[in-house]
Amino acid sequence: NPEPTKHSFEAEVAQILHLVTHSLYSNADIFVRELVSNASDACDKLRFEATNDDSLYEDDGELRIRIDIDNDAKTISFIDNGIGMNETDAIENLGTIAKSGTKAFLDKLSESQKQDGQLIGQFGVGFYSGFIVADTITVESRKAGEPADKGVRWVSDGTGVFTVETIDKATRGTTITLHLKDEYAEGEDSYLERSKIKRLVNKYSDHISLPIQMRKEVWQEDVSEDSDDETPKGGEMVLTDEWETINKASALWTRSASEVEDDEYIDFYKNISYDMDDPLTWTHNRVEGRVQYTQLLYIPKKAPMNLYTREQQHGLKLYVKRVFIMDDAEQLLPMYLRFVKGVIDSADLPLNVSRELLQESRDVKSIRDGNARRILTLLASLANSEDADKQAKFSEFYKEFGDVIKEGLGEDMGNQSRIAKLLRYTTTTHDGLETSFADYKARMKDGQKAIYYLTADNLAAAKNSPQLELFKKKGIEVILMTSRVDEWAMNFLTQFDDTPLQNIAKGAVDLGDLQDDAEKEEASKAQEAMQPVVDKLKTTLNGRAKDVKVSTRLVDSPACLVVGEGELSPQMIQMLKQMGQ
Numbered sequence: 001n002p003e004p005t006k007h008s009f010e011a012e013v014a015q016i017l018h019l020v021t022h023s024l025y026s027n028a029d030i031f032v033r034e035l036v037s038n039a040s041d042a043c044d045k046l047r048f049e050a051t052n053d054d055s056l057y058e059d060d061g062e063l064r065i066r067i068d069i070d071n072d073a074k075t076i077s078f079i080d081n082g083i084g085m086n087e088t089d090a091i092e093n094l095g096t097i098a099k100s101g102t103k104a105f106l107d108k109l110s111e112s113q114k115q116d117g118q119l120i121g122q123f124g125v126g127f128y129s130g131f132i133v134a135d136t137i138t139v140e141s142r143k144a145g146e147p148a149d150k151g152v153r154w155v156s157d158g159t160g161v162f163t164v165e166t167i168d169k170a171t172r173g174t175t176i177t178l179h180l181k182d183e184y185a186e187g188e189d190s191y192l193e194r195s196k197i198k199r200l201v202n203k204y205s206d207h208i209s210l211p212i213q214m215r216k217e218v219w220q221e222d223v224s225e226d227s228d229d230e231t232p233k234g235g236e237m238v239l240t241d242e243w244e245t246i247n248k249a250s251a252l253w254t255r256s257a258s259e260v261e262d263d264e265y266i267d268f269y270k271n272i273s274y275d276m277d278d279p280l281t282w283t284h285n286r287v288e289g290r291v292q293y294t295q296l297l298y299i300p301k302k303a304p305m306n307l308y309t310r311e312q313q314h315g316l317k318l319y320v321k322r323v324f325i326m327d328d329a330e331q332l333l334p335m336y337l338r339f340v341k342g343v344i345d346s347a348d349l350p351l352n353v354s355r356e357l358l359q360e361s362r363d364v365k366s367i368r369d370g371n372a373r374r375i376l377t378l379l380a381s382l383a384n385s386e387d388a389d390k391q392a393k394f395s396e397f398y399k400e401f402g403d404v405i406k407e408g409l410g411e412d413m414g415n416q417s418r419i420a421k422l423l424r425y426t427t428t429t430h431d432g433l434e435t436s437f438a439d440y441k442a443r444m445k446d447g448q449k450a451i452y453y454l455t456a457d458n459l460a461a462a463k464n465s466p467q468l469e470l471f472k473k474k475g476i477e478v479i480l481m482t483s484r485v486d487e488w489a490m491n492f493l494t495q496f497d498d499t500p501l502q503n504i505a506k507g508a509v510d511l512g513d514l515q516d517d518a519e520k521e522e523a524s525k526a527q528e529a530m531q532p533v534v535d536k537l538k539t540t541l542n543g544r545a546k547d548v549k550v551s552t553r554l555v556d557s558p559a560c561l562v563v564g565e566g567e568l569s570p571q572m573i574q575m576l577k578q579m580g581q
């Protein structure tokens with residue numbers, strides 16, 4: 001064989017390599033995820049190519065990834081039997097970044113951001129992440145379908161150049177061997193520890209659908225001649241030539257919903273949510289649209305303690321092609337659905353996606369919209385069900401999370417009417433959180449033009465409000481809203497199904513056709529008769545009340561306070577004060 005040939009990295013690769021070795025040491029673990037995911041991609045590619053040409057499997061159709069540690073040589077190898085590379089592939093794929101997601105990442109960063117290791121730590125940098133822990137990387141590969149003597153060996157120390165040479169390689173696929181730097185080959189940080197590698201695979205790559213294997217270890221006792229039965233025998237763990245699978249290799253969400261048992265869904269929920277309780281319900285779908293993704297979304301039974309505080313974590317686990325990317329990906333759900341748990345897996349997002357990129361991505365926005373719609377549909381199906389079990393589930397849900405979804409009236413205008421249909425209230429004629437706006441509408445009096453509601457601090461205060469007197473006298477039902485968010489949320493909801501919503505404590509109450517002519521005449525007479533009293537009150541209050549008016553809304557009480565249309569109510573002012581505004 002001729003001597004290895006020397007090549008220089010493309011300028012941008014050199015830049016990436018510099019970043020990797022200088023900024024990523026605090027994220028050293030990511031190389032496991034990146035190299036496993038490349039091996040998995042290589043197997044996916046082979047499987048795809050082989051659909052047209054079975055011979056590419058070369059009688060070895062069981063695709064798998066192996067991780068092998070050599071303590072003496074201080075190396076860790078990632079071995080796959082995927083598509084493999086020839087010399088041209090290796091030079092192109094590992095020496096330039098034209099094709100890799102890394103280029104998009106580099107383009108995104110400004111000069112100053114490139115200096116900032118913090119930000120870079122949140123990105124994956126693909127193959128080059130190996131250079132965080134290795135001072136030399138050797139890649140040996142042979143492309144599927146090509147002869148054994150057309151293998152390639154690629155070697156680099158990650159500084160500016162790499163070499164390639166032709167080798168014989170009988171087995172198809174790629175072996176990537178990292179020669180660990182001393183600081184990563186000893187002590188606590190050592191990647192020569194099998195348990196450490198296992199832990200990282202379980203954390204990042206458990207759901208890769210291929211088996212990931214390591215050599216089996218067995219305990220071998222010392223066999224010395226003179227040992228008696230009294231003294232315990234010594235021994236050591238030795239590696240065998242057998243391989244065992246260390247990942248679960250069964251991403252539950254990639255299976256079709258009809259094949260997954262309820263128990264499996266429940267176990268998986270407990271696994272990802274750290275909730276001891278079963279979930280209330282879930283929904284699992286493969287979404288085929290502009291963006292393709294799988295969604296598995298759970299609604300818990302109980303609200304967490306910190307649902308209303310800022311440190312409440314929210315969001316879903318994000319996977320890209322079964323590779324774990326991040327927890328609490330908050331871009332995947334609107335705030336008012338922050339209690340939802342679950343997994344999103346999309347093949348359309350890059351593996352090195354960061355929180356910053358998620359924020360800007362149109363694909364992510366479309367996933368978020370899809371998730372919100374799916375949850376609202378799920379809730380509606382419980383709320384509207386004839387099945388008593390499902391109705392009970394909805395009541396249970398509403399008790400825990402009813403106030404949170406009200407935030408959606410303001411946050412998610414596009415789904416406002418969907419959200420409004422889920423809301424339930426106590427009213428002056430119907431106790432319990434049972435009346436929907438639709439129920440109320442069905443009970444409205446002839447000639448009634450609006451849905452009337454009243455906000456108050458609590459139910460007792462609401463029920464005794466003088467604002468209700470006229471409505472009681474006329475037998476008109478009024479919705480009593482007593483939660484902290486109601487008044488804020490109702491600012492955004494002005495009508496339900498074309499019927500206006502009116503807060504009876506605000507502005508003038510127009511009962512329209514519900515007031516007969518005699519009453520209107522009586523009111524205008526009273527207006528005249530009371531004018532001197534009104535004038536006197538105005539001078540006495542001297543600006544402390546914005547206006548004094550004769551009202552028809554009271555029956556027994558002599559006077560009440562009314563908030564102007566579009567002004568803050570006392571409850572609202574109090575709430576804002578509590579929030580420190």
Ligand code: ADP
Nearest residue numbers: 038039042084093099100101125126127128174
């Ligand atoms: P990305 O995976 O985003 O393309 P990487 O830096 O991780 O970027 O990998 C660069 C390229 O190197 C891959 O696109 C692929 O062509 C090639 N490659 C890396 N690892 C392997 C492998 N195990 N088998 C075959 N090709 C590989």
Ligand code: MG
Nearest residue numbers: 037038126127
């Ligand atoms: Mg990659």
